[in-house]
Amino acid sequence: MSVSVTQLDHLVLTVADIDATSAFYTQVFGMTAEQFHPADGTLRTALVFGSQKINLHQAGSEYRPHAARPVAGSADLCFLSETPLATWQSHFSDLGVQIEDGPIARTGAMGPIMSVYIRDPDGNLIEVSNAA
Template sequence: MVQPTRQRHGRRKFLERLVAGTTVAASASPAGGSGVRAQEGAISSFDHVAVPMQNTEEMITFYRALGVHVMETAGRVSVHFGDQKINFHRPASWQRATPASLRAPAATPPCGDFCFVWSGSEESLMAALDRAGAEIIGSGMRDGGRALGTVRGMSRYVRDPDGNLLEFMIYS
């Protein structure tokens, strides 16, 4: 669904104001770090993202096959990796969302597009994707998010059982 121009403009202005109050400074970083550190009072990282899911059992099986920790509650399934997580809202949760719900009001599966940093080898990634039954739909070198987008990595793209786009990036 295409967002009305006014709504897109409002979101863009909100993000511009939010980022304008956030200062990021380059600094020496430990090996493997981004080379960027956030100043006090700034956005420093993602804690989690949340999207609705449709195929609960298939999603749980898929993400477990990728080797992430999966936690289940009545309203959601959370997949944990590093210090981050993705909350997948169960169908009963997002299908009955009210205007007062703390969720995106119009999100329906598939609406996720996630890029994961893969810390292992290309071979271990391919083995994990094979275990999960994921078909590679694209690949190539690209700029990642590290060091303000100046570090390149090899990406492999797949879709999860709900159709969300997953990118797995291996930095060299």
């Protein structure tokens, strides 16, 4: 029997401040911060966009099971967008978000992309890309 996976359901970011992270991703990326109750009955926060979500874990109070060494600021994420990078650059500038690098040519999962890089409040590297 052969096995395979079909898509990513969610990922988890360990963060220093859930409220600050939620505010950043909602303001900068238009995501929606939603609280939810998983099967264990706890109250958790997720950032939702399209059919994707990022679950947030508070550093030092991570839900089990969790990564072997959960730490805020260790992620490197790439978001695809149809919005032109020049528009993103203006948007980042308007919000006072510093561009770390780009636009620069990169290679994504489906081929060539053009990217700009910023950092979130925890220092995670965030790439915003257009198909090239």
